[in-house]
Amino acid sequence: MSESAVHDAIKNTISSNDVVLFMKGTAKFPQCGFSAQVVQILNHLGVPFKDVNVLDDQGLREGIKAFTNWPTIPQLYIKGEFIGGADIVREMFQAGELHALIHERGIHHTAHG
Template sequence: MSGIHDFIDNEVKSNDVVLFMKGTPQFPQCGFSGQVVQILDHLGVDYKGVNVLADADLRQGIKDYSNWPTIPQLYVKGEFIGGCDIVREMFQAGELQQHLQSNGVTVRAA
């Protein structure tokens, strides 16, 4: 299991923005993952999508890693931001855009 933890840790720390999701950014396999993809795409954020459906250990491992029970999970600069509801609320309040920019992540102007 430590191999999965190391894999997750590496993904989170080596990519500015990572979305652990069901499916891929091109083909989300659940509505919640799709919503977060839409938000990130709308903002023009360069991010990496990691498909947890490809690996059962990964699907459980990311929940253990973040101590968060659901997928998708968004990370910015190594920090766990939250799942779909949190990301959507932050986006609607303009907080997600500010958080990304304050961490040096380029966001498309509205």
């Protein structure tokens, strides 16, 4: 797949889902600790999300990095906006900012705190 085709696929995935996590592995079976950490945070907040396993496609793995100009995976998107990687997601979660953002964006979730 060409770089532009990869970027189109990424844009389509992000625009078709409220919350998308580009990760190593899947939500049920993360393949790295950082991806597992973000999955755990989203599950704790009760946020449904689309998991995209970048290990299935080397073009996607490199393409997502170029798409955001962000060198690491996982990468979290909420309502089409790139939020960040594991460190940023963890810091936002600990500060209560991630839950607030999810609430502000009107994303259905089961956590209340």
